Amino acid sequence: MALARAGVGRLVVVDFDNVEESNLNRQYYFLDQVGRPKLECLRENIERAVRGCQVDMVDMKLERGSMFRPFGDVDVVVEALDRASTKAAFIEEVMLRLPEKPIVAASGVAGIGASERIVYSRYGKLHLIEDPEARSSDDDVLLAPKVCLFAHYQANVVLEILLEVNG
Amino acid sequence: MTITVNRRPAEHVEGETVGDLLKRMKYSFPLVVVKIDGRVIAKSAFSSTPIEDGSSVDVIHLTSGG
Numbered sequence: 001m002a003l004a005r006a007g008v009g010r011l012v013v014v015d016f017d018n019v020e021e022s023n024l025n026r027q028y029y030f031l032d033q034v035g036r037p038k039l040e041c042l043r044e045n046i047e048r049a050v051r052g053c054q055v056d057m058v059d060m061k062l063e064r065g066s067m068f069r070p071f072g073d074v075d076v077v078v079e080a081l082d083r084a085s086t087k088a089a090f091i092e093e094v095m096l097r098l099p100e101k102p103i104v105a106a107s108g109v110a111g112i113g114a115s116e117r118i119v120y121s122r123y124g125k126l127h128l129i130e131d132p133e134a135r136s137s138d139d140d141v142l143l144a145p146k147v148c149l150f151a152h153y154q155a156n157v158v159l160e161i162l163l164e165v166n167g
Numbered sequence: 168m169t170i171t172v173n174r175r176p177a178e179h180v181e182g183e184t185v186g187d188l189l190k191r192m193k194y195s196f197p198l199v200v201v202k203i204d205g206r207v208i209a210k211s212a213f214s215s216t217p218i219e220d221g222s223s224v225d226v227i228h229l230t231s232g233g
Contacts, residue, residue, distance in 0.1 A: 110232035137232030
C-alpha cells in the first residue's frame with residue numbers, strides 16, 4: 001500500500017491465503033473482506049486509494065525450488081512472509097537463483113515498543129530490516145504499529161533502490 | 168588462524184563445515200541464511216561446505232512474524 005501511494009507503477013503480489021479476522025490488527029484489509037482472497041482484496045484497496053498502480057496477482061503458495069519464479073522481471077523483491085523458516089528459505093533461494101536481484105527483508109516484527117532497536121543492514125543484494133532482540137511471533141504479539149513500521153521501512157528502502165536502478 | 172563471524176573474529180578450525188560452525192556458535196539451525204565472503208550457501212550444503220581460514224562469514228538470523 002505504501003509503495004502504491006508512493007507512485008510505484010507495478011506490484012507483483014504473491015499469496016494464496018484468504019483474509020482472516022486475526023489479520024486485521026495489522027494488515028491493510030477491512031472487516032467486510034474477511035473470508036475473501038487477500039490478493040483480490042489488496043488490489044481492490046489499492047485501486048480505491050490511488051490511480052496508476054498495476055497489481056499483478058500470483059495465486060501460489062511459496063514452495064522451495066519454485067519460490068523465486070514470480071520475481072524474474074521485477075526490479076526489487078520484498079519479503080513479507082511469516083515463518084522464520086520460510087523467510088530463510090525464500091531469501092536463500094532468491095539470492096541463489098536471482099543473484100542480481102535486490103531483496104528487502106524484515107525480521108523481528110513482533111512486539112510492542114523498542115522501535116529504536118530496529119536496524120538496517122546490508123549483505124550484498126540483501127537489505128535486512130531487523131530488531132535483533134525481538135521475540136518470535138510464537139511468543140509475542142503482532143500488532144499494526146511495529147509491523148507497519150517494518151513494512152514502511154522496507155518500502156522506504158525499496159524506493160531508494162528503485163531510484164538507483166531506474167535513475 | 169582466524170575467521171570472521173558476523174564481523175567478529177573467531178578461531179578457524181581445520182575441516183570445520185558451515186553446519187559445524189553454526190553448532191559451535193550455538194546458532195539455531197533452520198532459521199538462518201549463511202554467506203561466506205559474500206557468497207550465499209544453500210542450507211542443503213551446510214554440512215558439506217568447509218570454512219576456509221580467513222573467511223568472512225555472515226550468519227543472518229530470521230525471527231518469525233509478518
